[in-house]
Amino acid sequence: MLKTYMAKSLLEQLPEIVANGRKQAEKILEGIESRQRIGLQTREVVLPARDTKAKDWINSQNKASQREVFAPGQASLVDNTQSLLGAAPESTTWTNRLIYGDNLMAMSALLAGDENTPSLRGKVDLIYIDPPFDSKADYRTKVTLPGLEIEQKPTVIEQFAYSDTWSDGTASYLAMITPRLVLMRELLADTGSIYVHLDWHVSHYVKLVMDEVFGRGSYVNEIVWQRFGAHNDGKKFGVVTDTLFLYSKSAKYQYEQQFTPYTDEYVRERFTMSDKDGRKFYPNVITGKGAGPVRTFRGVEKMPPAGRHWTYVQSTIDQLEIENRIYYSKEGTPFLKQYLDEYPGRPVQNLWADIFMTKSGSELLGYATQKPEKLLERIIKSSSKENDLVLDFFGGSGTTAAVAEKLNRRWITTDLGKPSCMIMRKRLIDQEAKPFLYQAIGDYQVEAAKATLGRDFRIGDLSQIVLSLFGALPLPADSNPQRNLGQIAGIASGSGRGSKTLVLADSPNKLTGMATLKKAIAQRDNLMGGWDRVVVLGWNFEPSIGETITALNDSRLEVLVIPPDLMDRLKKKGGIDKLRGQVRFSSLQYLTIEPIKVKTEDTQDLLTIQLDNYVLLSPEAINLDDANRQALQQVANKEPLALIEYWAVDPDYDGKVFRSVWQDYRGNTANDADVLRVVTKAEVTTPTKATRKVCVRVVDVFGFEAEVVTTVGAA
Numbered sequence: 001m002l003k004t005y006m007a008k009s010l011l012e013q014l015p016e017i018v019a020n021g022r023k024q025a026e027k028i029l030e031g032i033e034s035r036q037r038i039g040l041q042t043r044e045v046v047l048p049a050r051d052t053k054a055k056d057w058i059n060s061q062n063k064a065s066q067r068e069v070f071a072p073g074q075a076s077l078v079d080n081t082q083s084l085l086g087a088a089p090e091s092t093t094w095t096n097r098l099i100y101g102d103n104l105m106a107m108s109a110l111l112a113g114d115e116n117t118p119s120l121r122g123k124v125d126l127i128y129i130d131p132p133f134d135s136k137a138d139y140r141t142k143v144t145l146p147g148l149e150i151e152q153k154p155t156v157i158e159q160f161a162y163s164d165t166w167s168d169g170t171a172s173y174l175a176m177i178t179p180r181l182v183l184m185r186e187l188l189a190d191t192g193s194i195y196v197h198l199d200w201h202v203s204h205y206v207k208l209v210m211d212e213v214f215g216r217g218s219y220v221n222e223i224v225w226q227r228f229g230a231h232n233d234g235k236k237f238g239v240v241t242d243t244l245f246l247y248s249k250s251a252k253y254q255y256e257q258q259f260t261p262y263t264d265e266y267v268r269e270r271f272t273m274s275d276k277d278g279r280k281f282y283p284n285v286i287t288g289k290g291a292g293p294v295r296t297f298r299g300v301e302k303m304p305p306a307g308r309h310w311t312y313v314q315s316t317i318d319q320l321e322i323e324n325r326i327y328y329s330k331e332g333t334p335f336l337k338q339y340l341d342e343y344p345g346r347p348v349q350n351l352w353a354d355i356f357m358t359k360s361g362s363e364l365l366g367y368a369t370q371k372p373e374k375l376l377e378r379i380i381k382s383s384s385k386e387n388d389l390v391l392d393f394f395g396g397s398g399t400t401a402a403v404a405e406k407l408n409r410r411w412i413t414t415d416l417g418k419p420s421c422m423i424m425r426k427r428l429i430d431q432e433a434k435p436f437l438y439q440a441i442g443d444y445q446v447e448a449a450k451a452t453l454g455r456d457f458r459i460g461d462l463s464q465i466v467l468s469l470f471g472a473l474p475l476p477a478d479s480n481p482q483r484n485l486g487q488i489a490g491i492a493s494g495s496g497r498g499s500k501t502l503v504l505a506d507s508p509n510k511l512t513g514m515a516t517l518k519k520a521i522a523q524r525d526n527l528m529g530g531w532d533r534v535v536v537l538g539w540n541f542e543p544s545i546g547e548t549i550t551a552l553n554d555s556r557l558e559v560l561v562i563p564p565d566l567m568d569r570l571k572k573k574g575g576i577d578k579l580r581g582q583v584r585f586s587s588l589q590y591l592t593i594e595p596i597k598v599k600t601e602d603t604q605d606l607l608t609i610q611l612d613n614y615v616l617l618s619p620e621a622i623n624l625d626d627a628n629r630q631a632l633q634q635v636a637n638k639e640p641l642a643l644i645e646y647w648a649v650d651p652d653y654d655g656k657v658f659r660s661v662w663q664d665y666r667g668n669t670a671n672d673a674d675v676l677r678v679v680t681k682a683e684v685t686t687p688t689k690a691t692r693k694v695c696v697r698v699v700d701v702f703g704f705e706a707e708v709v710t711t712v713g714a715a
Contacts (some may be wrong), residue, residue, distance in 0.1 A: 008315060013171055013464050018212045028104070028183065032119075034110035036231070040099065040109045040117075043705075044438040044697070045659040050431040050668050059604040069086025084230025098401065099414040100421045103393035106414045107183040109441065114475075125188040125254070125388035128379055128400050130197040130371060131177060139194075142700045144677050145635050146390040146642050161701030173202055174209055180393065181213045187391065188249040193220065193383045196245045197371075211535065214247040220255075221246040224352040225375065243570040246383075258382050259345035260354055269339045273327065283327045283335035286311045297326070297334050348378065370397040377403050384409055404431045422645055426665045463505040465570070466537055466562055469583045472503040479528055502531040504560075512538030512559070514548045521557060537562050537585060544695075544709045546590025547616075560585040590615050591698050598712055605688045607651055607712070609696055611680040614640045614706065622702055646699040651686045653695035653709060660697070661686075665671035 031037055099106045113119035143150050184194060193609050194214075198206055223244040231238035262270075269310075271280040292309020294301045295317055312320070320326050320336070327335045359373045376399050384390060386408045392400035395413035401424060404411035415421055425438060463484035467474060472486030479485070488501040506512045506518045517536060524534035533556040541561075542548070549559055563583060587714065597608040616636050624632060635642055648660030664671070664678045671679055686692075690713060697707045 002067060007688075008250050010170060010174075014144075014174070014205070014208060017171060017174050018178055020177060021209075022182055023224070024179040024355075025182035025186075028108050028179070029111070029186065036386075037114075038109045038438045038441060039112075039114050040106070040441065042437050042439050042657055043100075045095075045435060046098075046425065046438055046648075046663070047435045047659065047661045048432050048663070050429050050663050050665070050670060051659055055655040063633075073093045080259040092408050092582075096401070096410060096436040097407070097412045097439055098395070098398075098421060098424055098428070098436060099412065099439045100416075100418065101414065101699075102416055103414045104180055104183070105441045106393065107180065107187065110412070111183065112188060121186055122189055123389060124389045124391050125189055125192050126380065126384040127184050127188065127192070127194040128197070128376065128390070128392050129195070129394050130369065130392075130396060131394050132369075133173075133198050133201045133203075138328070141560075144676060145632075145640060145701070146639060148635065150624065151633055154628050170202055170205055174205055177206060178209055178213070181210060184391075184393070185213055185249065190250045190255050191252050193246060193248045193253045193255075195223075195379055195383070196247075197242060198245070199242045200239065203245070207245055210245055210247055214249075217251075218247045218249070220248050220253070221350050223352060225355065225358050226351070227355075229356065244379075254383060254385065256382055256385070258348040259343075259376055260348055262340070262343075264345070267340065271360065275324075275337075275339075280340040281327070282340070283329070284338045286334060286336045287328075298328075302332075302334070348382075352378070356361065357655045371399050373399055373406075376400050376568050379408065380404055380407055380409060395424055396420055398427045402427055402431060402433075405431065417599045422699060424702060426646065426667065429663050431514055431666070453711050460510065466505040466566070467503060468506075469566075470535075470537060470585060471670050472501075475528070485523070500530045501595060502527065502534040503640045504534065506536060506538045508539040511540050511542045512536065513542035513545060514552075517548060517552060517559070521552070521554060524556065532556065532559065535560060539564070541588065542707075544586060544707050546592075546706055547708055549588070549590075559588055561588060588705050589700070589704050591708050593695065593696055593708050594711070596694055596710055600688055603688050604685050605651075605692075607649075607682075607684045607686065607694065609649055609684070609694065611641055611644070611647070611696075614698060614700070616642055616643055616700060616704070620672070641680055642677055644698050645703075647678055647682075647700045648697050649682050649684055650695040651684050651692065652689070653693040655693065655709075657699055658695055658707075666701075 007624070064368070110120045150663075181196075188194065196206060196210065207222075221244075225244060225248060226240050227242055228238075228240040231240045233239055267280070271282050273283055273687045274280050287304050287308040288311050289306060289307070290309050292304055294303055295310040295314055296302070297317065298321065310317070310484075317326070325337050327337050329335065352375075354370055355374045355378070358370060363373055380390060380400075380403055387410060389410045389412070390400065390404040391411070392413045395401065395415035398413060399422070401411045401413040403533050405428065413424065415424070421438075424585065428436060461483075464474060467484075467486035468486075470486070472481060472488050475482065475485045475487060484505045485508070486505070488503060488505040489499075502520075502524050504516075504523070505514055510516075515612045516538070520534045520536045535558045537560055538545075539562050545559070549557070562585060566583065591614050592612040594610040599606040599608075616632075622629070644666075646665040647660040648658075648664075648665065650659045652659075662682050662684050664682070666678055667675050668678075669675060690712075691711060693709055693711050695707060695709045697705060699705050
């Protein structure tokens with residue numbers, strides 16, 4: 001349970017909050033050395049190649065990807081997935097990452113590394129975060145479908161994460177941010193720095209926490225960003241600014257001075273002098289504070305003004321005289337000629353009033369907290385160089401990743417929200433980013449169970465909870481060694497015999513698929529004399545699960561989804577008894593496609609893939625009110641493919657990692673003008689093969705995935 005801070009003032013609570021945050025971070029750091037450390041699952045290798053009208057786009061995209069990512073002589077990107085997954089930060093095959101899930105778990109995984117990816121501890125050059133800082137904010141998502149607009153509340157996982165953040169007000173927020181800041185410091189290189197973007201709600205308290213975590217000596221700047229020109233806030237001064245705190249890992253942090261162009265008015269007022277050749281300059285003083293010796297100018301010794309000294313030594317003054325760089329006033333006072341053409345502009349100070357919020361144009365994505373690219377461009381240019389690694393743990397609309405990509409930086413971004421991850425993926429594909437990985441926390445439910453049941457829990461404990469909430473009684477121990485089987489007795493039929501249902505609760509650290517379903521069917525037919533039917537309850541599913549169920553064609557088999565927020569709800573409610581009767585186990589979503597057509601020309605196969613139907617996850621599992629749920633059901637019945645937000649094709653699926661070499665998504669108008677629908681046909685050109693596995697994956701407007709894998713041969 002989240003520790004409650006209520007009795008003391010915030011300043012009195014702060015030492016305890018920081019101490020507890022450090023302890024939480026230390027436990028995570030200890031855990032990364034164990035075999036039970038958190039890992040990342042690669043859900044998709046994205047080779048940006050959105051559907052366009054161009055004829056030979058797929059080959060040109062692959063060639064471009066190969067040039068951008070691989071060193072000369074390496075295999076093509078599609079053939080080098082393992083190299084992508086196993087790239088070290090210094091490697092030429094580093095691949096950027098978009099990670100879905102809790103950023104604390106993502107940090108733990110990045111610090112730990114695995115057999116494929118080395119730890120990033122001490123390897124990160126720049127971190128920018130823009131955490132939520134308004135407890136009254138409305139984070140509902142508007143989903144526009146053909147003919148209607150519906151409002152989706154955050155998923156329950158997102159709601160609990162956010163409500164925990166604010167359950168005890170600012171104290172809870174500080175308890176959330178402290179361990180994350182500790183882990184971010186561990187990720188930073190000695191030359192690295194971090195920008196934390198806040199506003200008036202919590203900035204002054206977070207400053208104190210950062211002083212404790214990074215050290216007061218590591219404070220570099222408080223940057224005030226004027227995001228609006230004016231704001232009407234009633235009976236007070238309009239609030240038009242945010243605050244960014246810049247801290248360094250050490251005194252060796254890198255920093256590159258940025259400039260803003262001179263305005264015409266500034267040039268007219270400041271650069272008032274000109275040489276004979278018309279070269280404009282400003283006469284700048286060449287004295288500094290503190291007394292100093294005499295210097296010789298044009299053969300005449302001159303004393304500096306009282307209490308000041310000449311800035312340059314005599315040899316430098318002599319050289320400046322030779323170069324005609326010294327200007328003398330009517331009184332004979334020397335000044336340095338500061339030429340207009342030698343300066344890129346005025347050095348940027350800590351008040352940024354020249355960058356405003358994005359309100360229109362192609363950059364605007366409709367994301368509530370989206371920040372302008374110019375803001376991130378200034379930050380990234382100031383505190384990193386090309387090929388440096390930039391991280392953002394509150395990815396939002398993906399501005400950090402998008403700008404890092406444009407500036408040739410390596411990047412990792414994470415977010416807990418599925419809508420956010422969808423927006424980021426589409427944004428990066430749209431700007432034709434280099435190939436990147438879409439990853440998720442490997443054992444999210446296991447980690448959530450540890451937080452709720454204790455770190456010593458067993459999978460069987462979790463299975464028993466699931467069975468109980470489903471209304472099943474556990475089978476006897478001798479028939480149920482893994483404690484994942486239960487039974488439900490039905491009402492007696494006319495023959496006097498009640499129906500018997502076997503229930504299997506699958507493990508959260510595996511994907512439920514063909515092997516599990518076959519095992520469940522065998523247990524139904526043979527265990528304890530046999531059963532009338534079997535229900536399989538799963539946490540995570542192989543994306544092709546719908547195809548698997550269709551292939552089995554077993555009317556006495558039912559597969560249902562365990563609510564992904566179950567552990568969070570248990571934690572929030574305080575126990576299983578308070579959840580009884582409130583948990584719904586939903587049916588699966590699935591995708592069907594028409595038979596794939598193959599046309600062979602020379603050494604190339606042209607694959608034509610046509611979507612057929614998409615069946616949405618039970619609408620009651622989606623966080624909507626009744627009116628929005630009914631409206632959604634009407635669209636699902638009338639035009640099911642309109643629910644698809646994004647779909648992609650892997651024409652050579654290896655059964656392990658999905659590598660998308662073709663994508664389309666709502667809002668992509670490169671092939672048609674319909675922003676509310678995807679195209680339903682893909683044409684993919686690829687080298688000829690006698691047989692191949694083609695994988696088609698869709699993501700709907702709510703972030704749910706479905707997949708079809710088909711084996712095809714050349715015509």
